[in-house]
Amino acid sequence: MLFNSLEFFIFLPIVFGLYWVIGGKRIKSQNVLIALASYVFYGWWDWRFLSLILFSTLVDYSIGLALGKKKKLKTRKILLWISICVNLGFLGFFKYYNFFIDSLIDSFTFFGSELSINTLNIILPVGISFYTFQTLSYTIDVYNKKLEPTKDFVGFMAFVSFFPQLVAGPIERATNLLPQFSIERKFNYKNAVDGLRQVLWGLFKKIVIADNCAKYANIIFNNHTEYNGSTLLLGAFFFAFQIYGDFSGYSDIAIGVSRLFGFNLKRNFAFPYFSRDIAEFWRRWHISLSTWFRDYLYIPLGGSRGGLKMKIRNTFIIFIVSGFWHGANWTFIIWGALNALYFLPLLLTKKNRINTNLVAEGKYFPTLKELRQMAFTFFITLIAWVFFRADSVAHAFSYLYNMFDTSLFSEIEVLPSTILTLVLFFIATEWLGRSGQYAIEKIDFMKKPIRWAFYILLIILMFSFTGEEQQFIYFQF
Template identity: 60%
Template sequence: MLFNSPTFGIFFLLVFILYWFLNKGSLKKQNILLLLSSYFFYACWDWRFLFLIIFSTLLDYYTGIKISEARNQNYKKTWLWLSISINLGFLIVFKYYNFFTSSFAEVVSYFGFKVNAFTLNLILPIGISFYTFHGLSYVIDIYKERIKPEKDVVDYSVFVGFFPLLVAGPIERATHLLPQIKKKRNFNYDLAVNGLKQIIWGLVKKVVIADQCAELANQTFNNPTNYSGSTLLLGAVFFAFQIYGDFSGYSDIALGTSKLLGIQLLNNFAFPYFSRDIAEFWRRWHISLSSWFRDYLYIPLGGSHVETKIKIRNILIVFLVSGFWHGANLTFLVWGLLNAIYIIPSIFFKTNRIHLDVVAKGKALPSLKELIAMCFTFSLTVFAWIFFRSINLEQAFIIISNIFSSSLFIIPEFQSDITKPTIFLIVLFMFIEWLGREEQFAIAKLGLKLPRLIRWGLYYVLIITVLYYSGSKQQFIYFQF
């Protein structure tokens, strides 16, 4: 049930009506409806994995209570590691088992031993990386005595399985989401309008930008030997906008639908392609995951309050784990390693926190220095995306070697007539993003100073554009993670 499908529109409309109009404002009924709707939403992907999310939810619910009740520190640790081990165990079996066994067989073959790797023919449960991290942060926060355990199993289950964020985030925290789940919610017109606008912009990102870029990016990445360096470079740029439009579009739709239900989720993107260095990029890209690794891995390793060489070690660990979180492939590890290499100089020279504000805040245009910094940061990011998108390292190196060849200087050629229109759409899209970069999403205040007729006309143009480009419904990229 894709967010950009009529099926989801019908599903959400029914949930919305039942949620606000048929339960007479009962918080308990609202939460039960959210839970049942979330499990139905998940079952539409594959009902067989419902047991997995329910088991994981009940495990962490019970573990959280036992950790809180334990008077002995050893008992607390036992329950904590029980939860961590089982949760990560499921993740390893479904997501990483085949990678580890195949890699082991390949390594020992170099020493003359022949091992037949026993692999499992398993389907990756959708969203497992996301709801696993929900549960882990919850039990760790209880162990650290940052929060009290939730005693209402329905409320906790909604926290883990809330359908807007269930399959691709954002990765929520119990300190942020649970209080909203437990608080009586009344319909807020202004919040709902804001949510509708965010949904529209999310659909523009996904349907108009990401899905058009996907066709062109797929051409180059699927057959890199058939294209010139200039075409491959442009294909990598198209993928950069594909993954941004796809993932931030999903997040916008998730945040928008949640606002229609009176719940505000964590912001997951803050115009990352306007970043002036890689450190700023990672404060603006997939914010919920970056902050999760900061709080539950980087800081426990010592964070920034250690000597520089330990700090650099911590950065390497975090980015390698982040890369591996995305998938069991060496390409993701290289992608993570590249980003670590990018950010280490700023850690060494202590310049990683010099760009904390919005670029060119209050100004129409950036300075020349800011523009150069943004272009350089974007170039580094595009280069790293080549590894992220490639099927294997061999394909990635073929693309890179062709880009850094004489064929880089010939005119790009795509076997598609949507190339120029897509470039125009990207330019227009980034112009609107630039205008709205100081808001939570680009069109949050679009046309507020214009007459109502013109303002509504702009919204209808966006809706019509989405409908025009909605022919092919491609799955969201991050569903595979």
């Protein structure tokens, strides 16, 4: 069930109405409704994979209870590794089995040997990477005694399958979201209005920006040998805003819908394309994933505390694993490694924490230095996105080679002025609202007629420039 589908616009009001009719004091009944609604929401794609979520829920709930009772370190480690192996085992089988088999066959072929192993026709469960990491955060935090194990199975079930962020995040920590299922939730009109406003902005990002940019990104990437360098650069630009509008739009909708039900999710995007260096970009892009890897992989590996070799090793591990998390393709691994190369000079010169404040804070325009820094960071990010979007490593290198040939400064062959105008409107709105949690959060300061005129404008633009419906990019991860 897509957020931008008719089915969801029927589903959401029904669940919302039933939820608040039950009332905030009947916490268990509300949790039962959320769990059931979440399973209906997920089962809309393929009901067969509901058993996978249920099994993961049962395993980690049981292990959490066992961790709460066991004091012996060896026993606790065994329990933790059972959880890790079960969850990553499922993820590895469904997402990476064919990748490893194909890579193994290619390796033997390269050395002149034939290896006969059949791949499997495996359907990737939607959102498995997201809910796997979410439930893993619970057992790891219980093991580290950062969280008491819950005895409320229904609440835990609702936490694992919470439908607003089930299939594409944000990846919630058990320490933040799980306790919210055990407290009374009261309807708050102001929070609900703010949630709807964020949903509206998220839909605009997806329908107007992402889907329209996708059309031209697909045309240019799929026929890259037919276009000159300047057009290929524009194609990469379109993909950059496709993936940002698509993914951050989903996060906005998920956070906004959650607020309708009295839940607060963590922020997932903080205007990443206004970053002044790549370190700042990764503090602002897909925050829930980057902090997950930081806390559960980078820091346990030693983080930045060791010598030079350890710093370099850990940096490459965290970025390459992040790339591999995104998909079973060498393009994602190269994308991760390339970002590690971008990040390394900042880490080694201890400049990775310079730009922690808001860019051009309190000003309408950035300085020339800030503008230059943002342009450079966006450009190198654009280069990395080519590997993320390409079908293969050969496709990516061919695209970049053609992009940087002598025709880079030629006349652009595909120039949809209307879509570019909409993207510029989007960038300007994000810039003016960059001090908020999302671009139009602080629109309340405007007078009511102006505020409503802006809302109506967004709705008109969504109906007038509805792109060809595209599945959310991160559903495949």
